[in-house]
Amino acid sequence: MAVAGCGTHTAVIRDRNGATVAQAEALTFVKWSRLLDDTSTANIIVNPTGDCCEAMGNVRSWRQNLEIYRDGTFMWGGPITRVNWSLGQVEIFAADVLAWLDRRVPHDTMTFTNTDLSVIALALIEDGFRPDDPGHTVEVLERARVFGSREYEKDTGQTGDHLRDLAEAGIDYTAVGSKILILPETFCSSVGRLSDADFPEGLVVSEEGGALTTRWVVAGDEDSDAIGSYGGADDYYGLLERYEEQTSITDSVSATEAARARVRTTNQAPVFIDTQQVTISPLAAVDIALLVPGWCLDITTDQTCRTVSQRLKIVGLTVEEDAGSDDSPGTEQIAVQVAATGAEVT
Numbered sequence: 285m286a287v288a289g290c291g292t293h294t295a296v297i298r299d300r301n302g303a304t305v306a307q308a309e310a311l312t313f314v315k316w317s318r319l320l321d322d323t324s325t326a327n328i329i330v331n332p333t334g335d336c337c338e339a340m341g342n343v344r345s346w347r348q349n350l351e352i353y354r355d356g357t358f359m360w361g362g363p364i365t366r367v368n369w370s371l372g373q374v375e376i377f378a379a380d381v382l383a384w385l386d387r388r389v390p391h392d393t394m395t396f397t398n399t400d401l402s403v404i405a406l407a408l409i410e411d412g413f414r415p416d417d418p419g420h421t422v423e424v425l426e427r428a429r430v431f432g433s434r435e436y437e438k439d440t441g442q443t444g445d446h447l448r449d450l451a452e453a454g455i456d457y458t459a460v461g462s463k464i465l466i467l468p469e470t471f472c473s474s475v476g477r478l479s480d481a482d483f484p485e486g487l488v489v490s491e492e493g494g495a496l497t498t499r500w501v502v503a504g505d506e507d508s509d510a511i512g513s514y515g516g517a518d519d520y521y522g523l524l525e526r527y528e529e530q531t532s533i534t535d536s537v538s539a540t541e542a543a544r545a546r547v548r549t550t551n552q553a554p555v556f557i558d559t560q561q562v563t564i565s566p567l568a569a570v571d572i573a574l575l576v577p578g579w580c581l582d583i584t585t586d587q588t589c590r591t592v593s594q595r596l597k598i599v600g601l602t603v604e605e606d607a608g609s610d611d612s613p614g615t616e617q618i619a620v621q622v623a624a625t626g627a628e629v630t
Contacts, residue, residue: 288568290616291354293605295328297339297364297376298349300418305348306339308376312607316352316360320458320577320599321451323382323444326352326360330374340374343367349418350378354603357573361461363418380459381420386444388412390436395534401428401455405447405466408436412443425467430454430545432538435505441531449530454545458577465578469549472580472597476570479584484565489590490556497550499525500543504533512540515547555624557583557596563617572618575601581622596622 295308308330316326328350332340345364352360362380391411396404402424409422432453436446451457457466480487498518504510510533517523528546533539564570570581577598584593600621 288564288566288570288572288618290566291572291603291605292616294353294356295330296351296353297343298351298361300347300349305342306336309333309336313605314352315602315604317603318360318380318458318460318575318577318601320597321448321456323386324360324362324380324459325378326350326362326380327375327377328352330376331372332374341369343374343376350376354572358461359573359603362459381418381462381464382444382447382457382459384418384420385409385412385447386442388443389439389441390443390446391415391438393438394434394436396432396434397534398431398433398537401430401432401450401453402426402466402468404432404434405450405455405457408443408447408450409464419462421463423463423465425465426471428455428468430468430541432541433534434532434538435534436532446532449532452528452546453530453542456578460576465576467578469545471578472595474582474595475574475576475579475598476568477582477584478564478568478570480587482565482568482570483585485563486587487557487585489585489588489592491590492554492556495550496521496553497524497526497546499523500546500550501525501527502533502539502543502546503527503529504535504539505531508534510534510536510539512536512538512543514540514543515551518551521553552624555590555592555596556599557585557592557622563615564620572603575620577601581620583622592624594624596624599623 293314297305299305310331312331313329317324348364349361350364362378364376364378366377368375413420454469456469498521499515501513580595580597583596602619605616
């Protein structure tokens with residue numbers, strides 16, 4: 285059985301034409317992440333010398349990608365968004381492939397009627413990359429089985445924002461390397477099991493009451509007068525209402541479905557387990573490569589006053605390694621964020 289282990293990272297700067305620009309030799313710091321329904325980031329620090337320094341001088345934002353490997357296995361990749369050159373040091377910041385969609389707009393007017401949201405998400409992504417594709421693939425793991433009507437006008441709004449709005453109505457998405465995964469909000473296949481023994485420094489269980497909502501009102505395009513609501517006073521919590529606008533929605537039925545999806549994920553106060561201040565034990569029976577947002581972990585903990593024993597969705601992963609110093613060895617920290625919302629309880 286695979287275990288988390290203590291990984292060692294390497295990094296490569298790759299041009300969009302596939303050529304290697306630089307090997308990140310003398311890597312002193314690495315940090316990368318994966319996120320659900322948003323763009324993840326990474327950054328590295330290199331202390332280059334000789335030819336490596338000259339190669340690092342050729343690094344350019346958006347033209348080139350940062351690729352990060354853990355024990356030789358590809359873990360993260362995406363366009364470089366910022367470079368800091370200083371005396372004896374180069375720091376590189378990057379974002380995953382979804383960052384391109386925050387720099388793209390709809391290139392055609394697209395209208396969808398009673399369409400599965402995963403189909404709409406796929407169309408948005410493909411339209412965003414069609415005029416200039418830096419290299420991407422998309423995989424729809426399962427249809428959302430949530431339907432709606434949407435319209436996106438040519439050259440109006442950022443594609444990334446449209447995709448995030450769609451994720452609030454019944455789908456999830458994430459990026460792994462250059463691949464974008466689309467999956468239903470209710471997807472929760474387990475990739476491992478963790479208990480208190482896997483968190484030697486302890487962990488924090490949090491309940492986020494600020495996200496709790498028992499009734500949603502969603503308004504669509506103002507020209508269509510589309511508006512829908514779902515939910516009401518809860519027997520346990522009472523009435524907590526929120527309103528939001530999604531201008532791509534074209535009819536009240538779709539607005540109601542969007543409100544229904546929002547209630548499904550917010551009708552219970554979300555419970556989060558966050559290991560940001562600690563690290564998963566190297567002996568934990570999980571494969572780091574499989575910790576992908578949208579999948580789940582079976583978590584059991586009884587060392588805090590809030591006992592948790594259930595399947596929780598991975599919503600974020602952060603891996604960090606520093607090289608240490610002469611007096612202190614380098615360390616790797618692996619932090620996984622998992623959450624239970626109404627969708628997972630269902």
